[in-house]
Amino acid sequence: MVRVRFAPSPTGNLHIGGGRTALFNWLFSQSQGGKFVLRIEDTDQERSKKEFVDEILYSLQWLGFNWDEIYYQSQRFARYREHADRLLKSGAAYIERSPEGKEAVIYKIPHKKIQIKDLIRGEIEFDSSLIKDQVLIKSDGTPTYNFACVIDDAEMNITHIIRGDDHISNTPKQVLIYEALGFIIPQFAHLPLIMGVDGGRLSKRTGATAISDYRKMGYLSEALLNYLLLLSWAPGDNRELIGIKEAVGLFDIKHVNKTAATFDIKKLDWMNNQYLKNADPEKLADELVPLLKEKGYLGGDDFDRGYLLDLVRLFQARLPRLNDFVDWADFFFLEDPVFDPKAKEKYLNQDLSKEFSLFAQRLQDLSDFGVASIEESFRGLVAELGIETKKLIHPVRVALTGKTIGPGLFEVIHYLGKERSRRRLLQWVK
RNA sequence: GACCCUGUCGUCUAGCCUGGUCUAGGACAAGAGCUUUUCAAGCUCUCGACACGGGUUCAAAUCCCGUCAGGGUCACCA
Numbered sequence: 001m002v003r004v005r006f007a008p009s010p011t012g013n014l015h016i017g018g019g020r021t022a023l024f025n026w027l028f029s030q031s032q033g034g035k036f037v038l039r040i041e042d043t044d045q046e047r048s049k050k051e052f053v054d055e056i057l058y059s060l061q062w063l064g065f066n067w068d069e070i071y072y073q074s075q076r077f078a079r080y081r082e083h084a085d086r087l088l089k090s091g092a093a094y095i096e097r098s099p100e101g102k103e104a105v106i107y108k109i110p111h112k113k114i115q116i117k118d119l120i121r122g123e124i125e126f127d128s129s130l131i132k133d134q135v136l137i138k139s140d141g142t143p144t145y146n147f148a149c150v151i152d153d154a155e156m157n158i159t160h161i162i163r164g165d166d167h168i169s170n171t172p173k174q175v176l177i178y179e180a181l182g183f184i185i186p187q188f189a190h191l192p193l194i195m196g197v198d199g200g201r202l203s204k205r206t207g208a209t210a211i212s213d214y215r216k217m218g219y220l221s222e223a224l225l226n227y228l229l230l231l232s233w234a235p236g237d238n239r240e241l242i243g244i245k246e247a248v249g250l251f252d253i254k255h256v257n258k259t260a261a262t263f264d265i266k267k268l269d270w271m272n273n274q275y276l277k278n279a280d281p282e283k284l285a286d287e288l289v290p291l292l293k294e295k296g297y298l299g300g301d302d303f304d305r306g307y308l309l310d311l312v313r314l315f316q317a318r319l320p321r322l323n324d325f326v327d328w329a330d331f332f333f334l335e336d337p338v339f340d341p342k343a344k345e346k347y348l349n350q351d352l353s354k355e356f357s358l359f360a361q362r363l364q365d366l367s368d369f370g371v372a373s374i375e376e377s378f379r380g381l382v383a384e385l386g387i388e389t390k391k392l393i394h395p396v397r398v399a400l401t402g403k404t405i406g407p408g409l410f411e412v413i414h415y416l417g418k419e420r421s422r423r424r425l426l427q428w429v430k
Numbered sequence: 431g432a433c434c435c436u437g438u439c440g441u442c443u444a445g446c447c448u449g450g451u452c453u454a455g456g457a458c459a460a461g462a463g464c465u466u467u468u469c470a471a472g473c474u475c476u477c478g479a480c481a482c483g484g485g486u487u488c489a490a491a492u493c494c495c496g497u498c499a500g501g502g503u504c505a506c507c508a
Binding site for chain 1: 433434435436437440441442443444445455456457458459466467468469470471500501502503504505506507508
């Protein structure tokens with residue numbers, strides 16, 4: 001039975017790299033019919049915070065990863081101590097006293113060649129004579145990472161350790177500890193790192209790093225997952241849009257790339273739009289409601305959900321991020337549109353009293369306020385006035401929405417309604 | 431510095447294992463155009479890469495060696 005684990009340290013939010021590691025662990029476990037174990041590595045009691053644990057669990061769930069088991073290292077200190085004592089007894093480890101009289105347990109590194117078989121990178125060889133003795137139990141009684149990690153992976157029967165590249169050099173130290181403790185050594189697979197646009201590690205300086213930041217910006221979890229999936233893995237047939245369920249069937253850890261990948265938000269934006277286009281408006285509306293309430297665009301719970309759904313349908317295909325809806329569609333919620341200064345200057349800096357009042361009158365006279373009849377009356381008007389369609393269409397759009405961009409004008413008018421459309425037009429009539 | 435990992439368009443990648451079908455394919459971005467009521471989408475086209483050097487071979491992006499470059503690790507952090 002395949003058992004993998006994702007082992008975040010709650011000293012910060014779940015970041016992009018962690019999300020990707022979780023993704024590959026989860027994918028592997030699902031594709032193998034195995035178990036996905038979550039282990040919170042909270043041995044550093046100074047830096048570990050409950051709020052980060054909550055944030056990590058929430059982000060993991062948002063991404064859709066359900067764990068089969070969860071453990072906290074802070075609850076297992078006694079286990080680490082027991083194994084340290086075993087090592088002390090066998091002579092594999094020794095005690096070191098600090099000047100203050102505190103005791104730490106140190107592992108004596110035996111000198112030898114260590115070979116590890118990495119599922120992604122193949123054989124890697126290390127010379128342990130280059131590694132200095134390792135602290136197992138710190139003088140405050142807590143275990144070090146390399147020690148707790150080995151004991152947990154062994155006791156939790158982890159069969160495959162899938163983690164970031166940055167752990168390659170920890171691997172020989174851990175292998176030695178496995179051997180000293182008489183544990184079975186699991187399989188290793190080291191994933192390439194995700195880099196920022198500057199070539200270095202993904203950092204806050206080069207963009208958002210937390211999974212939750214992307215959620216808050218309006219990225220769909222499906223899109224983020226798909227994007228992360230394609231960072232260092234490809235199905236091989238040039239397809240890019242791959243849902244997580246399909247990925248489970250296609251995934252093969254041996255086909256994961258070895259090269260570090262740069263996180264490119266432009267492609268993420270494109271992918272997000274692809275998912276947004278095909279997303280269920282009901283689902284999008286659910287996510288939008290809190291944002292619209294926060295902005296004051298939606299009052300209580302008595303808003304017209306059907307109307308909101310119509311607006312979502314109007315915008316979803318043209319949004320890079322879901323949250324853009326709040327700004328792009330603001331004119332449907334505000335008393336008066338917020339005018340883009342440039343748009344106003346370009347299209348409304350002229351006297352359109354005649355055209356606007358005539359159009360307002362036509363709208364007034366419409367008994368059927370459907371999109372088609374609105375368009376018909378508009379086109380009839382410009383024909384009679386003998387002007388180009390676009391000469392009037394742009395000013396009208398700016399007058400109604402405050403913007404030069406947006407959905408088709410006749411749909412905008414339809415959903416704005418007769419009264420609001422007329423009022424906004426008439427404001428420009430002298 | 432030592433050790434380890436990696437090197438295909440600006441970016442993500444296919445191809446590499448099992449040399450020839452690769453004058454290197456796709457996607458994002460960029461540029462041009464079509465459509466048109468703007469934006470987005472869609473469609474068409476353009477730009478653009480095998481890090482370098484040597485070797486093996488009839489033949490190398492693919493195998494070998496070296497160089498260079500980038501990254502990672504060297505904590506009583508994880």
